Amino acid sequence: xxxxxxxxxxLIREPLRHDxxxxxHNPSDIPTLIEVYSKSISYFTxxxxxxxxxxxxxxxxxxxxxxQKWSNALPFLLAVYQGSSWRRDRWxxxxxxxxxQVRDVARACGDAELxxxxxxxxxxxxxxxKLQVDYDFSxxxxxxxxxxxxxxxxxxxxxxESVSCLSTTFGFGSSQGNVGELxxxxxxxxxxxxxxxxxxxxxxxxxxxxxxxxxVKIEHQAKEESPSSSSGRPDVYGVILTTGSTTSDPSxxxxxxxxxxxxxxxxxxSPGTAKAISFNLVAKDAGVVRVASITSTVETDSFxxxxxxxEAESMRQADFWLASIxxxxxxxxxxxxxxxxxxxxxxxxxxxGLPTLRKDYLTDERVRMDVQITNEEDDDVEVTIEARFLxxxxxxxxxxxxxxxxPASPSEDPLNDKQGRPTSKLVLGRIIQSASHKxxxxxxxxxLPTEAVLEIxxxxxxxxxxxxxxxxxxxxEVVFDRPFEANLDFQPCVDPKPWxxxxxxxxxxxxxxxxxxxxxxxxxxxxxxxxxxxxxIIEDVALRAVDIHDGVICHISSDxxxxxxxxxxxxPQDSHETRFQITAQKLDxxxxxxxxxxxxxxxxxxRNHPDAPSTTTTLPAPDLLIPFGxxxxxxxxxxxxxxxxxxxxxxxxxxxxxxxxxxxxxxxLHFSLSMETxxxxxxxxxxxxxxxxxxxxxxxxxxxxxxxxxxxxVTPRLRVLDTGFRQVVRVVGTxxxxxxxxxxxxxxx
Numbered sequence: 001x002x003x004x005x006x007x008x009x010x011l012i013r014e015p016l017r018h019d020x021x022x023x024x025h026n027p028s029d030i031p032t033l034i035e036v037y038s039k040s041i042s043y044f045t046x047x048x049x050x051x052x053x054x055x056x057x058x059x060x061x062x063x064x065x066x067x068q069k070w071s072n073a074l075p076f077l078l079a080v081y082q083g084s085s086w087r088r089d090r091w092x093x094x095x096x097x098x099x100x101q102v103r104d105v106a107r108a109c110g111d112a113e114l115x116x117x118x119x120x121x122x123x124x125x126x127x128x129x130k131l132q133v134d135y136d137f138s139x140x141x142x143x144x145x146x147x148x149x150x151x152x153x154x155x156x157x158x159x160x161e162s163v164s165c166l167s168t169t170f171g172f173g174s175s176q177g178n179v180g181e182l183x184x185x186x187x188x189x190x191x192x193x194x195x196x197x198x199x200x201x202x203x204x205x206x207x208x209x210x211x212x213x214x215x216v217k218i219e220h221q222a223k224e225e226s227p228s229s230s231s232g233r234p235d236v237y238g239v240i241l242t243t244g245s246t247t248s249d250p251s252x253x254x255x256x257x258x259x260x261x262x263x264x265x266x267x268x269x270s271p272g273t274a275k276a277i278s279f280n281l282v283a284k285d286a287g288v289v290r291v292a293s294i295t296s297t298v299e300t301d302s303f304x305x306x307x308x309x310x311e312a313e314s315m316r317q318a319d320f321w322l323a324s325i326x327x328x329x330x331x332x333x334x335x336x337x338x339x340x341x342x343x344x345x346x347x348x349x350x351x352x353g354l355p356t357l358r359k360d361y362l363t364d365e366r367v368r369m370d371v372q373i374t375n376e377e378d379d380d381v382e383v384t385i386e387a388r389f390l391x392x393x394x395x396x397x398x399x400x401x402x403x404x405x406x407p408a409s410p411s412e413d414p415l416n417d418k419q420g421r422p423t424s425k426l427v428l429g430r431i432i433q434s435a436s437h438k439x440x441x442x443x444x445x446x447x448l449p450t451e452a453v454l455e456i457x458x459x460x461x462x463x464x465x466x467x468x469x470x471x472x473x474x475x476x477e478v479v480f481d482r483p484f485e486a487n488l489d490f491q492p493c494v495d496p497k498p499w500x501x502x503x504x505x506x507x508x509x510x511x512x513x514x515x516x517x518x519x520x521x522x523x524x525x526x527x528x529x530x531x532x533x534x535x536x537i538i539e540d541v542a543l544r545a546v547d548i549h550d551g552v553i554c555h556i557s558s559d560x561x562x563x564x565x566x567x568x569x570x571x572p573q574d575s576h577e578t579r580f581q582i583t584a585q586k587l588d589x590x591x592x593x594x595x596x597x598x599x600x601x602x603x604x605x606x607r608n609h610p611d612a613p614s615t616t617t618t619l620p621a622p623d624l625l626i627p628f629g630x631x632x633x634x635x636x637x638x639x640x641x642x643x644x645x646x647x648x649x650x651x652x653x654x655x656x657x658x659x660x661x662x663x664x665x666x667x668x669l670h671f672s673l674s675m676e677t678x679x680x681x682x683x684x685x686x687x688x689x690x691x692x693x694x695x696x697x698x699x700x701x702x703x704x705x706x707x708x709x710x711x712x713x714v715t716p717r718l719r720v721l722d723t724g725f726r727q728v729v730r731v732v733g734t735x736x737x738x739x740x741x742x743x744x745x746x747x748x749x
């Protein structure tokens with residue numbers, strides 16, 4: 001190589017290092033430069049110097065171009081043109097020059113596909129280099145000597161690898177849909193070509209999906225007049241799709257055709273215009289449907305070019321455009337766009353209703369419920385219904401259908417689910433369009449309150465489509481509450497009959513010929529309140545002894561006054577009181593063991609409806625401990641009387657008090673009694689006294705009490721001390737008296 005004469009390199013390095021193309025090279029120097037470039041490229045590649053490698057590749061390509069070695073220059077140009085950082089960093093000035101060089105080298109090599117790809121990118125308005133006026137893309141291969149003439153040149157341009165003069169997006173009209181229903185969809189094509197180019201005409205657009213949804217092909221059909229978009233809004237076109245077929249390469253003799261939906265639209269795009277093509281799709285299967293790719297094809301007599309968009313972000317459509325008077329309106333598709341849609345199974349149009357459903361249900365109640373099936377399909381249907389209660393198996397009731405006014409027996413209803421819960425099935429048969437069928441069922445609630453879920457499922461198929469099963473499920477929460485709350489209080493009573501003699505036990509017999517032992521009488525006061533939200537009819541209230549130890553006979557009778565009617569209406573705000581008398585007697589006089597009796601309260605009731613059935617509800621009651629062998633002191637109060645009948649102005653009253661001391665033991669007991677004075681009353685009777693009781697005897701001590709206060713409880717304090725055992729015997733009130741820790745209180749009006 002030779003340098004220009006008189007070239008001073010003292011302050012400025014020689015041109016070979018500053019700009020290798022500022023000097024002329026001898027032909028013998030070219031191999032040396034190529035070797036130097038190759039080694040430099042390898043050196044910087046090993047050190048990940050991307051930009052240095054790209055610059056050296058570009059300089060080596062220019063070296064080959066100056067030597068007109070087109071085939072050698074093309075690989076280095078493509079390495080920089082296709083995958084370099086220049087494209088990633090949007091260096092459009094450099095890429096514009098590089099694109100022209102790639103196009104020229106490709107034409108020199110006769111590579112029609114590469115020429116098409118370079119010319120396609122050159123249409124984009126992002127490049128600063130402007131094309132000639134009225135540039136026609138369809139004539140980009142004119143004058144090109146194609147190396148192989150066996151087939152028409154075909155190029156595939158991926159949007160992710162190049163810039164394009166067309167922006168193609170897709171969106172569904174909604175994010176959810178149903179099988180068999182119309183799904184609005186739209187593809188928007190925007191031309192980003194340079195203003196100096198002629199309109200670009202697409203032969204067709206193919207939209208592919210990654211599901212069973214059929215592909216859509218929009219073919220070009222020219223129109224005489226086409227509206228032009230303005231104000232940045234696309235022109236909206238509605239397309240009707242019909243069934244057809246398509247293939248990726250129609251010229252191939254072994255081409256495979258696939259079924260698709262075909263529509264027509266004007267696909268001619270002038271620079272800066274946009275078109276929104278709307279159409280309706282119908283999904284056949286449930287699932288998530290996504291658009292896989294959008295392929296825009298330019299087909300001419302001399303070549304074929306396909307522009308493919310497959311990245312979801314590139315296809316995301318921000319707005320769904322709607323045709324309206326004046327200018328198109330848009331609907332925001334959200335941040336994620338509408339590139340995908342969730343398809344749900346075909347919604348059933350058979351409706352399930354519960355016309356007799358109540359707000360509340362009560363335990364132990366036998367319920368009859370109506371289930372109404374309404375056919376809102378466009379054809380007759382064949383229906384089978386199933387019903388069950390979901391919840392804890394031992395707490396939820398069992399559903400049974402009523403056929404011919406009789407509930408189905410368990411043998412006729414053997415179906416169980418995976419958890420062993422019974423499922424009742426009933427075949428309704430055909431229900432004509434817009435008709436209804438009512439089925440009756442019954443169930444009996446359990447005795448414990450619970451929350452259950454009633455599931456009623458209608459399995460049916462349309463008569464015109466017997467192979468497509470459809471199901472409709474109704475879920476209804478059902479709460480079972482206790483109908484009543486009962487409070488029971490036990491109070492002892494003085495047995496009016498004499499006790500059997502300890503020394504002559506055969507002189508007296510009990511109520512039962514076999515019972516010869518001691519007897520005690522207790523009263524139970526039951527207060528009943530309703531938890532229901534509507535009035536209930538109380539037909540009967542009974543107290544039952546369910547567990548009695550051996551050696552005791554127990555009789556229970558009602559101690560309430562006879563009601564004026566056979567039934568009582570109990571509203572949610574009211575309460576009902578019932579009294580029972582419990583008589584317990586030992587079989588043997590020598591048996592003085594304490595006995596515990598377990599009770600249950602049985603309530604027979606019904607709802608306030610003419611045909612409501614009677615229901616028996618059992619409520620637990622507290623146990624009663626009867627101490628047959630322990631001494632007792634029972635206090636009873638008689639009716640008050642006037643203290644002075646002669647003086648009408650004297651309002652003082654006298655209340656007679658009787659204290660009965662019982663010794664059911666086998667020992668002689670000695671009691672010391674003392675009545676304490678009080679400011680609340682005055683009394684007449686023994687202040688202190690002693691009582692000696694032989695086994696199985698009773699004795700009564702009487703007092704007259706004059707209350708000094710009114711409108712409150714007055715409690716005389718009688719202290720009874722068992723001097724033998726040094727124990728204080730508690731005084732227990734009977735009748736209307738109140739038992740307290742210090743004695744038995746009397747209410748004074």
